[in-house]
Amino acid sequence: MFSRRLPPHTETNALTLALDRLRAAGAAIVDLTESNPTRVGIRYPEGLLGPLADDRALRYEPHPLGAPPARAAVAEDQRRRGAQAEPQHVVLAASSSEAYSWLFKLLCDPGDRVLVPRPSYPLFEHLTRLEGVCAETYGLDYHGRWTIDLDSVAAAPAGTRAIVVVSPNNPTGSFVTADEIARLAELCRARGWAVVGDEVFADYVLEADGALTDIASRSDVLSFTLAGLSKTVGLPQLKLGWIIVGGPAAQRDAALKALELIADSFLSVSTPVQAAAPHLLRAGATVRAAIQDRTVRNLHALRAAARRFPACDVLRVEGGWSAVIRVPSTRSEEQLVIELLERERVLVHPGYFFDFPREAYLVLSLLPPDAVFADAVARVLRRAGE
Numbered sequence: 001m002f003s004r005r006l007p008p009h010t011e012t013n014a015l016t017l018a019l020d021r022l023r024a025a026g027a028a029i030v031d032l033t034e035s036n037p038t039r040v041g042i043r044y045p046e047g048l049l050g051p052l053a054d055d056r057a058l059r060y061e062p063h064p065l066g067a068p069p070a071r072a073a074v075a076e077d078q079r080r081r082g083a084q085a086e087p088q089h090v091v092l093a094a095s096s097s098e099a100y101s102w103l104f105k106l107l108c109d110p111g112d113r114v115l116v117p118r119p120s121y122p123l124f125e126h127l128t129r130l131e132g133v134c135a136e137t138y139g140l141d142y143h144g145r146w147t148i149d150l151d152s153v154a155a156a157p158a159g160t161r162a163i164v165v166v167s168p169n170n171p172t173g174s175f176v177t178a179d180e181i182a183r184l185a186e187l188c189r190a191r192g193w194a195v196v197g198d199e200v201f202a203d204y205v206l207e208a209d210g211a212l213t214d215i216a217s218r219s220d221v222l223s224f225t226l227a228g229l230s231k232t233v234g235l236p237q238l239k240l241g242w243i244i245v246g247g248p249a250a251q252r253d254a255a256l257k258a259l260e261l262i263a264d265s266f267l268s269v270s271t272p273v274q275a276a277a278p279h280l281l282r283a284g285a286t287v288r289a290a291i292q293d294r295t296v297r298n299l300h301a302l303r304a305a306a307r308r309f310p311a312c313d314v315l316r317v318e319g320g321w322s323a324v325i326r327v328p329s330t331r332s333e334e335q336l337v338i339e340l341l342e343r344e345r346v347l348v349h350p351g352y353f354f355d356f357p358r359e360a361y362l363v364l365s366l367l368p369p370d371a372v373f374a375d376a377v378a379r380v381l382r383r384a385g386e
């Protein structure tokens with residue numbers, strides 16, 4: 001009855017069943033998969049949402065690409081990060097996820113392919129499929145730091161239209177380097193691909209050399225840089241994301257025109273959030289600082305705890321909100337995470353959730369409150385490292 005854009009019905013996995021059982025029995029579980037910043041005790045400044053009630057929002061004046069002051073505020077915020085952006089190259093969407101769907105509509109015919117990193121964020125599978133597009137993976141390899149396996153990029157099949165570069169990547173926390181960007185741009189030029197640069201976590205640097213790709217400033221490759229309020233000021237519920245379009249002027253301007261038509265078909269960004277955007281982007285700096293402080297402390301706590309468990313290796317993480325631990329593969333990842341849940345009452349993600357090519361990895365969110373995190377991490381390491 002339904003289209004093949006939806007995933008085939010699959011059985012509920014053993015981890016979800018175990019979690020449902022424990023929750024139904026009222027068990028208290030420490031959730032180290034929490035990625036929602038509004039649920040981890042971060043302080044938001046009083047009155048932060050006040051401008052959402054501005055009377056200017058009583059008037060509906062749709063602008064498909066976004067209201068000019070909001071687009072200007074996004075461009076200014078991008079410059080704060082040290083990248084280039086002009087307001088007329090900014091496109092507003094309800095979220096980065098929606099921005100992806102618009103870009104796949106823009107760049108791909110049904111059945112075309114988009115390259116996505118592996119390991120990475122599992123939503124790509126759905127976001128591509130829902131647009132009738134195939135996600136093909138390219139590899140990220142770890143040898144003290146994560147790097148792009150450029151051979152796997154070059155081996156992309158015919159019908160590829162774009163490459164998605166996530167910097168820093170979720171969950172590996174790896175930034176794409178300037179050298180990698182230059183090599184990818186060369187391939188993109190030769191093959192006629194566009195680059196989609198996902199920089200939603202770019203504000204959260206955990207190693208000093210993590211840097212923006214600033215891909216939009218390149219004039220040799222059509223590019224789309226994504227970010228949004230969800231991560232940059234910890235407000236996923238406001239639903240405001242954006243695309244910064246860059247590249248050769250004629251291609252860039254044609255892409256903006258086509259995106260205007262796509263955006264005009266939905267007009268999905270609310271007027272109140274656009275009116276409030278300049279204020280939110282300025283005032284949200286304190287939220288960003290609080291989240292950054294939390295992730296830095298939790299990462300230190302994790303590294304300190306891991307020193308007592310040499311069999312567990314906390315991988316280098318350059319940015320973002322999560323950490324990856326390589327653990328002994330004495331049992332499958334699934335057995336281990338279920339054991340952690342049932343015996344330690346701690347929920348963590350197994351590596352396979354992010355499509356790590358081999359076992360055994362655990363992925364932990366760095367967002368939970370410090371005290372909860374330190375205690376839960378000690379239990380995870382003890383059981384995983386035994």
Ligand SMILES: Cc1ncc(COP(=O)(O)O)c(C=O)c1O
Nearest residue numbers: 095096097121170200228230241
């Ligand atoms: C790498 C990455 N890109 C995009 C998103 C989606 O963000 P948004 O809330 O703006 O849709 C996420 C969400 O976690 C993410 O991890």
